[in-house]
Amino acid sequence: EPEVTQTPSHQVTQMGQEVILRCVPISNHLYFYWYRQILGQKVEFLVSFYNNEISEKSEIFDDQFSVERPDGSNFTLKIRSTKLEDSAMYFCASSVTGEWYGYTFGSGTRLTVV
Amino acid sequence: GQQLNQSPQSMFIQEGEDVSMNCTSSSIFNTWLWYKQDPGEGPVLLIALYKAGELTSNGRLTAQFGITRKDSFLNISASIPSDVGIYFCAGQGGSEKLVFGKGTKLTVNP
Numbered sequence: 001e002p003e004v005t006q007t008p009s010h011q012v013t014q015m016g017q018e019v020i021l022r023c024v025p026i027s028n029h030l031y032f033y034w035y036r037q038i039l040g041q042k043v044e045f046l047v048s049f050y051n052n053e054i055s056e057k058s059e060i061f062d063d064q065f066s067v068e069r070p071d072g073s074n075f076t077l078k079i080r081s082t083k084l085e086d087s088a089m090y091f092c093a094s095s096v097t098g099e100w101y102g103y104t105f106g107s108g109t110r111l112t113v114v
Numbered sequence: 115g116q117q118l119n120q121s122p123q124s125m126f127i128q129e130g131e132d133v134s135m136n137c138t139s140s141s142i143f144n145t146w147l148w149y150k151q152d153p154g155e156g157p158v159l160l161i162a163l164y165k166a167g168e169l170t171s172n173g174r175l176t177a178q179f180g181i182t183r184k185d186s187f188l189n190i191s192a193s194i195p196s197d198v199g200i201y202f203c204a205g206q207g208g209s210e211k212l213v214f215g216k217g218t219k220l221t222v223n224p
Contacts (some may be wrong), residue, residue, distance in 0.1 A: 045211040098210040106155030
């Protein structure tokens with residue numbers, strides 16, 4: 001079964017450092033997303049990306065965050081200057097149409113900011 | 115913003131028992147989804163509901179989409195140890211994003 005692949009599975013970074021989280025969406029999917037889950041809390045939407053541009057973003061997704069699809073397969077989330085409160089599990093997801101059908105999540109990257 | 119209220123927050127049951135959890139919202143959603151999350155993993159879709167009043171089953175799982183499109187329940191019958199995990203409801207309405215509830219943590223005692 002096709003998977004959304006995320007790397008690394010765990011990243012530890014110092015406060016103020018830049019981090020890039022990487023995702024390889026399912027190959028025929030057109031819509032890409034990032035969500036985050038602070039430990040013990042609900043999954044929260046960050047951003048959606050379609051046709052090489054952001055289609056929707058939440059208030060969490062401020063100027064410290066950016067997304068990019070640098071080639072035909074990767075989808076990245078960059079946090080420019082990490083804060084302690086950025087520590088969370090970050091999930092990439094992709095879908096074919098933007099609808100619920102086929103909306104698939106990766107296994108996540110656990111980001112720890114120290 | 116849109117919010118989903120999910121209850122209960124946690125459940126401790128014996129193997130073989132039935133389980134019920136629900137979600138309510140003040141907003142209407144076009145689609146309600148139920149996901150399961152195992153530790154260290156991403157959410158995995160269990161059931162999707164997109165017709166108001168719809169009752170859908172997937173093995174031992176049954177879910178219903180409320181007639182007002184503002185609520186849903188998930189039932190698990192004859193629970194087994196591998197049902198352990200966190201169950202999330204999620205809604206999708208008018209955009210691509212999913213709005214998640216806070217989750218129900220299920221513990222099944224053998």
